[in-house]
Amino acid sequence: MKKTTSRLLISSSKNEADIHYLCGVRPPEGAVLIKSGKKIYLLVSAMESGRMRRTVRQNVTVISPDQLGIKPGKNLSQWIQKLLKEKQLSSVEISGDFPVGVADSLRRAGVKIHIIKQPPCPRREVKSADEIKAIRQSQRAAVEAMKAAIQQIASARISRDEMLVCGKTMLTSEKVRATICHTLLDFDCAAEETIVASGMLSADPHERGTGPLQAGQPIVIDIFPRSGKTGYWGDITRTVCRGPASAALKKQYNAVKAAQAAQLKMLKAGVWTDTVHRTGAQLMESRGFKTKTINGVAQGFIHGSGHGVGLEIHEAPRVSPANHQKLRAGHIITVEPGLYYPSIGGVRIEDTVLITEDGYKMLCSCPKKLEI
């Protein structure tokens, strides 16, 4: 056997994007990929193999178990062993999220396994012209959906008891989410986890939101659609308030907006990701907005400042205190400071931008205004 070490991947939610990137097509669940130098082998069931052969990149060889003399079935370890033997590969690199059952089985069969931290496609961070175009399209869909949502909230009537009313019924998170999803569909995009969270619920960054919307309360709208055609994501968040906002909410909103402006202003190739985060965090803290955990519930600026966007909604590079990494031209990241307090609610403002040598480009712009 050759002494070559190859990278081994099994398709699951964790690395579907890597396989998609390497093969140019979304893989079926349980597909096995082996990358050996520039050669890529993609092992899929006979049922999936025809479609895969039609659509993968030229440097990818699609193999089905029958071609290896293996009966159909889902013994992934057996598939992999046979393929490694055929290609004379004796050792493989895997990520920590590789399934332990298959890893142990390969170890028992004498395959040398190295668990490495390096991602299988570090190049994925830096986007090509085609990728920038695809993300820009998804971002445009997100912005159009955001405008439709804000328009729907802005045109709602305020009832005597401070509820938002549309026609003869209450305007709810669900109705605004439906408006967003219908708009996205017109761009062949879907966004299952769209957030329209108001009042107390908005203080939880990952709360999807439910029920009637109130006047004078923050409404956090976070839209992250994926294109059905390209597989690339977009991501945008706005916070709005129908009718007059309290002085406290205005102060919180202005702090987040100023933090985002300061972060955007410093973006360019060569800037450190954790420095970007700290700039936003310090600005908000200097205006009196503390971050702390009370009874196991985090309050203040309780998440990172951003993340890469591509074939995954959250990918490298992370813009967070835990990641010390230089931004590069071609990175596409979100810039999304936020503040969350149970007494007032949440405020988050997020845009997706392309890093350039001397600054950044907004992928699709959308107004920022609290009171509507």
Place this chain on the structure above:
Amino acid sequence: MKKTTSRLLISSSKNEADIHYLCGVRPPEGAVLIKSGKKIYLLVSAMESGRMRRTVRQNVTVISPDQLGIKPGKNLSQWIQKLLKEKQLSSVEISGDFPVGVADSLRRAGVKIHIIKQPPCPRREVKSADEIKAIRQSQRAAVEAMKAAIQQIASARISRDEMLVCGKTMLTSEKVRATICHTLLDFDCAAEETIVASGMLSADPHERGTGPLQAGQPIVIDIFPRSGKTGYWGDITRTVCRGPASAALKKQYNAVKAAQAAQLKMLKAGVWTDTVHRTGAQLMESRGFKTKTINGVAQGFIHGSGHGVGLEIHEAPRVSPANHQKLRAGHIITVEPGLYYPSIGGVRIEDTVLITEDGYKMLCSCPKKLEI
């Protein structure tokens, strides 16, 4: 330490449904669940913990790292070790799809790990009254979307060159898929992977479908929506042909329809899953429809006859030759024989049914007719 063995799960696409089932709420990515007897501990970041505490079942204790004296961050192995120590647990059971990096790290720390095949929630197979209601709702959404899609295709005009035309433009897979998705949204359901595949493309069961639709060709429409509210899925497939179908296509359609009828007729508690599959396979084979793999591409009846539907779109019990298991009252399964040949195209007919002691109940009915 106690000699108790507990089940350990980390939320990812593979077992999100188990954690959802055990906790009554959809977990965030990377959540850690430890089930020890009837006690369930759910470990999530401080940012997620407030929402989780509000929504989990009573028997679930939500814990965030700060409560264990651990600094924020994503060292799952450290979280788990600390929690196991605190709860005096020295060994854990995991599934084969558990991430190898965390497993190896726990082994190095002296935690006894047992990889077991038994699923963490075998009870998930048998649905409660509430679950049946939820799946029926998703299935109703799927049927309404199917009717809208078929209506759109049926009302298309046939051009001189045998293409389907709607208004002044071609009717495409994309347009029918949009109709389906818009309809599903009105039921708070989403179905990212809806299939509308026609002609040659329909010969691949997992081809999503693209481009203009032709008259006289099979169009396979497979709709599997998930409810945003409940998280439960529905699943239905119909095959239609706008205008007259060829004799060969009619024969293929009738074989699949007869196979499904024979399979449905035999359903009841106590029947073996592989017997159900074989009944359909033999009926179609007796009508001359062979199954084989040519040049790595499978043809004929190339998939199982069905699968369980619940918090996952594909879950136990599988109705396939590889699964010898008795059906039980409360199982909800699809019954979906199909035939696929590159020369003619694909035909699949699928319904989702509830198994009862003496038969089955269709969750939501929808007409079956080839030519429209």
